[in-house]
Amino acid sequence: MTMSPSLDRPASAVTHLHPDVWRKVNRLLVRKAIAEFAHEQVFEPEWLAEASRAGWGRYALVADTQGCRYRFEARRMALRHWHVDASTIEREVDGQLQPLDALTFVIDFKRTLGIPSDKLPVYLDEISSTLYGAAYKHERPALSSAELADADYQTVEAAMIEGHPGFVANNGRLGFDALDYHAYAPETGSRFAIVWLAVHRDNAHFASVPGLDHETLLRQELGERQLVEFRRQLAGDGLDPAHYLFMPAHPWQWFNKLSIMFAADIAERRIVPLGLGDDRYCAQQSVRTYFNSSQPGRCYVKTSLSVLNMGFMRGLSPYYMAGTPAINAYLDRLISADPVLRDYGFGILREVASVGYRNRYYEAALETDSPYKKMLSALWRESPMPRLKTGERLMTMAALLHVDPQGTPLLPELIRRSGLAPQAWLRRYLRAFLEPVVHCFYAHHLVFMPHGENLILVLEGHVPTRVFMKDIAEESAILDKDAKMPAGLERLAVDVPEDYKILGIFIDIFDGVFRHMSQLLDDSGCLAEDAFWRTVAESILDYQRAHPELAERFARYDFFAPTFLHSCLNRLQLKNNLQMVDLANPAGSLIMADPLDNPVAPHAPVRSPRGAPRDEALPV
Structure with missing residues (x-):
């Protein structure tokens, strides 16, 4: 105990x-x-x-x-x-x-x-x-x-027990002491208040999606009473509230980093601590994202948190924050306008607003990217709770890989309770998750980082029916360097080698999620490994047959290719556990092992001359 x-x-x-x-x-x-x-x-x-x-x-x-x-x-x-x-x-x-x-x-x-x-x-x-x-x-x-x-x-x-299924050192959180662990680690279930700061507009930048301004956001997230009180505090100190933006910070970040490393700005009243908010939050698996447990319909809050975890200091760049809401608005319009994605019920949780604060000393001293430039930023992300319909509930997709302390996996239990045969349950899940993610890639060159922690499943009973994708601005890209992007969103279009483009599916989904799922199902006697991969293949074959207009892309980026590149996560962390990827050139940082045999390749379709799959498949 x-x-x-x-x-x-x-x-x-x-x-x-x-x-x-x-x-x-x-x-x-x-x-x-x-x-x-x-x-x-x-x-x-x-x-x-x-x-x-x-x-x-x-x-x-x-x-x-x-x-x-x-x-x-x-x-x-x-x-x-x-x-x-x-x-x-x-x-x-x-x-x-x-x-x-x-x-x-x-x-x-x-x-x-x-x-x-x-x-x-x-x-x-x-x-x-x-x-x-x-x-x-x-x-x-x-x-x-x-x-x-x-x-x-x-x-x-x-x-959740395991954390990231691939990383060996996956819960470092270096910087937290034992008291911090119990106060802020997601597995403790602790509730805590966040620190609110007033930051001077000369050094800070606020951005939001269309139709949302700073005043409206604060009234939604703080409430009228607390907003008035914070402004009264500033006025009582002889400061004009109109010159300041309000932003949240993690308590650990305030006491361990900001109060000392931003001491000059605090002394000069460029940063003013206002106190703790009324709402209580609980950390999510990503540690620096917090769910509002007092008022679940309010936004998630994500803040800079200068702890070292899985190869990075977990800061947030004020420069990236400036463009974050616009990227979210753009991708939301793109996804909402696609009738295929609407039919899947696929959606994103928009990062609707952000504040970034720049430390003028570190900005002047450091010419390259550095965690010291990412210590004070925050964003607000939509909560999925208001989007639920009657009879629906939520579950992190990471739960599909969960094994309890007695060694019993959750996934076979969900399948058993659903009343569906294992393959039928799996097809429902693949339609909710894999097919829309695959469609985003083939139809729009759009990729996410669709690992377990970044997906929220919507369940009816014990069956997934649709999903929400999150962590949009930092972990999404359009893999077409020539894509015409609105001004200010150019960073969303990236240039990667052709044979890297489909790795967002093969590595993040096949290697990062499905190989672990297939072991749990096979080991529990629920579904044999070959049947698992055959069901995955059938799901995408059905999708491809329904979209012959994308046949050229199906052939160019072959889902059923015999092998694919194996990008290694632990090798990156072993090489440099302080910053395992050069964020300016992430593709150039990758470390490869020998290619992996594609487990759906034995179920590849016979293709027409133009690349669309015909109804028959090659014999296995």
């Missing part, structure tokens, strides 16, 4: 850390490290023999540490996926079995992993923090997958 820690009870920060849970989470993280590093060909496990279970083998990894090797049982699956049985992992040193320890695992393979020596301690910190959080999540009172199948949106959000 965990308890909220406090400064006068130091031990209360670590009540979830004890030998049993520590052994459990270390074994699980070592399992993930073996599986994901082998998937990315950082490791090449050695085949030893067949295991007692059909389709399974016994493997070994020889460590860099002299006399050390790891043995385990695993099953090879599509997409070079390693299904490793955690219970079979053994660490042997000079013939003697040793306890499993994730930090020791990294040290055992430090040369193979290739982590630069100056960044290795930071990576170890991220592993420690990931283990700390994992121990909390496995030790707390938790809903079973059966109970979670009927839980409300924010209960599901806080119940």
Whole structure:
């Protein structure tokens, strides 16, 4: 049983850390490290023999540490996926079995992993923090997958255990101390008030979608009473409220960064702390986005949060914020005007307004991109709650990969409760999620980052019927450098190599979501792996047959190509865990392993001369 820690009870920060849970989470993280590093060909496990279970083998990894090797049982699956049985992992040193320890695992393979020596301690910190959080999540009172199948949106959000399914060090959050973890980590379910600041217009910029101004936004998000009180505070200090914009900040950011690093601006009253807002928020899985639990119909708030997590300091650029609402408005018009997407019920949660504040000292000192330029920005994103119809509810798509502390996955439970056959449920899900995302790519060259945390499923009962995409401005692009964009939105049109363009589907969806889903379904006896991929293929074949006008693009960017490039996430983080991608040239930063065999290629259609699929498929 965990308890909220406090400064006068130091031990209360670590009540979830004890030998049993520590052994459990270390074994699980070592399992993930073996599986994901082998998937990315950082490791090449050695085949030893067949295991007692059909389709399974016994493997070994020889460590860099002299006399050390790891043995385990695993099953090879599509997409070079390693299904490793955690219970079979053994660490042997000079013939003697040793306890499993994730930090020791990294040290055992430090040369193979290739982590630069100056960044290795930071990576170890991220592993420690990931283990700390994992121990909390496995030790707390938790809903079973059966109970979670009927839980409300924010209960599901806080119940997630794994975080990003591919990254090994996926819950670093370096910068948070133990008290911060309990106060602000999404899995704690904590509610907190956000800090409101008045920032001088000379250094700040407000932007919004058409029809929304700063005054209207504040009345919607703060309410009349608090808005009047904040303006009274400014006037009482001899300051003109008309010269200021109001913006939210995370409490951690205020006390740890802004109050010190922006001290000059605070002293000169360019930044004025107004106090805490009345509403209470809960952090979402992305940590720096907060759901209004007091008034769920109000916007999400997303703010700069200068903690290091999964390869980046999680700031927000004031320059990007200036263009964010216009990009959201443009994409919303594009999506709303497409009758195909309307029929799917596909929508985005618009980032409707933003404020960015520039620190004049860092701007003058630094000529290149830097986290120091991204410490004070915020945006407001639409809540999905007002869009729900009677009988609908919400669930993060990350929940489809959730496994409870007892080892039971949620996805088969949802399928069982739906009353549908597994393939029928999967087709409904693919129609809600995959088909509209694929249509955005083929019809509009539009790509998102459609991983689990960025999608919100709309369920009727236990069946997905439509989805909302979020994180639009920072993680969307039109893959056509010659696309005619409105003034100020040029950054949305990007130039990437031709063979990279469809990777937004293959890597973000196939590799990032579906390979894990197929393992859970196959392992639970719900749906065999081949049947899973055949159902994915059938879904897109139906889509392509319905849109012969896009046949040329279907042929140019072949969904059924024999192989596709394998862009590796952990390799990026291992190379530079402080900034794993050059944001000015993200495609040029990618690190590739050998191409992956496309699991839908065996179900490829026979194409007409113009590229459209005919009704028959090639024999499998």
